[in-house]
Each structure stands twice: as C-alpha cells, then as structure tokens.
Amino acid sequence: MFLGHFGVALAIKPLQPRVSLGTLFLATQLADLLWPTLLLLGVERVQIRPGLMAASPFDFIYYPFSHSLLAQLLLGLLLATAYGLIQHNWRGALLLGLVVPSHWLLDLVVHRPDLPLYFGSSPKVGLSLWNNLPATVTIEIGLLALGLWQYIRATRPRNRTGRFVLWGLVVFLVVVYLGATFGPPPTDISTLAWSSQVLWLTVVLGYWVDANRAPAGNIG
Numbered sequence: 001m002f003l004g005h006f007g008v009a010l011a012i013k014p015l016q017p018r019v020s021l022g023t024l025f026l027a028t029q030l031a032d033l034l035w036p037t038l039l040l041l042g043v044e045r046v047q048i049r050p051g052l053m054a055a056s057p058f059d060f061i062y063y064p065f066s067h068s069l070l071a072q073l074l075l076g077l078l079l080a081t082a083y084g085l086i087q088h089n090w091r092g093a094l095l096l097g098l099v100v101p102s103h104w105l106l107d108l109v110v111h112r113p114d115l116p117l118y119f120g121s122s123p124k125v126g127l128s129l130w131n132n133l134p135a136t137v138t139i140e141i142g143l144l145a146l147g148l149w150q151y152i153r154a155t156r157p158r159n160r161t162g163r164f165v166l167w168g169l170v171v172f173l174v175v176v177y178l179g180a181t182f183g184p185p186p187t188d189i190s191t192l193a194w195s196s197q198v199l200w201l202t203v204v205l206g207y208w209v210d211a212n213r214a215p216a217g218n219i220g
Helices: 003-015 021-028 030-040 069-087 090-099 102-110 133-154 160-182 189-196 199-211
Strands: 045-048 058-062 155-157 213-215
Touching (some): 003 021, 003 090, 003 102, 003 160, 003 199, 021 069, 021 090, 021 199, 030 102, 030 199, 045 189, 069 090, 069 102, 102 133, 155 160, 160 199, 199 213
Antiparallel strands (some): 045 058, 155 213
16 A cells, blocks of 8 residues: 555544644654665565566565554554654644554555564464555545545645645655556665655655645635
C-alpha cells in the first residue's frame, strides 16, 4: 500500500485541524519511512523477485521492527507521547497514536502472508490483494481520492501557493506510485533502500501544503 496511507492522512485531517498534514503523513507512513534505513543497516531483509506478485516484486523476508503490528503500536505510542509533550495537544496525540498502526491494517489487505504480529517467531498474515493488479490500483487511487475530497472540503488555500502545491503533491504521489507499480523493479537492495528515502520528501511537502491552507471556516 502506498497512496492509501496518504489518503488516510488527508481524510482524518479535519478531525484535528491543529495537527499538520506533514505530521499525519509522518504517522501514516512511519513504518515505510524507517524501513529503508533498517535495510541499509542490515537489520531487516527483503529480496527482489520480479513476478512474485502482480503489483509487487518484493519478498519481505524479515521486517518486524518496522512492520509488525506490535512495533507499529509501540511506534504509535512513542510518536503520540512526543507530539503531546511538544505541542500540548493530547487529542491530536491520541489521533496520531491510532493512525500509526493504520499502516499495518492497510498493508494487511495488500501483502501476501508476510506481515508479522510481533517480534520473534510470529505468525505471518496478509490477504494478498497485490496478486490482483487492477483491484490494487483501483483501491489505492480510490483511497487517495476519498482522502483528498475530505481534505479539500475541510480546508481552503490561504494564497496561490496553497492551491497549487496541493495539486503538485497529488501529482507527485501518483507519478511515484505508477512508476513503482508499472516500471522496472530496482536492480538491487541498496538502490531500493536509497530510492525509498524519497518518502521523507512527502512529509516535507505535507508541512508545506498545510502551512498554506487553513480550515475552511477561517477563510472569509
């Protein structure tokens, strides 16, 4: 899952307008933000196997520290605590704590049974939607579109930047997704890990978008 995680962040923004979209992107994608670095460090492992699934060539061999359910619950608690202490917004912190493990729930739908529940010798689960490319693309784009619709209803641009940077973000996300889905797979694990670091850019763009938009009721 890729676009769907961003769709969740966009959709829940109206629930806590004080929480920046960038922070919500950080929460929904925290697992995938940590995973490339853990790959580079050799802590987690993946193999590239073209043809493994219709929508993904990745055989996730070992990634409990970023993608197990327990890890994401703990990461959610950590992010929520840090946000609450820094921003003094504990309702927003609670939302972030719940949003982090939403990543695991969405991944559960698309992954084959490779998602661990906890560290160690855990059972692996997954519903394998990635074996159906048309259904995968439809759900990904549908979730992004739904979240975007909710976000646009709840916010208004403060200026011209607020209008155009949002659509630039959407185009960027869709292009990255389509390139990863329909383009050739990475040649090696190092290339995969380094190229995946571009995901941090989406967090920066989320902050930029939100800084130039305001809740709809605040714009006269």
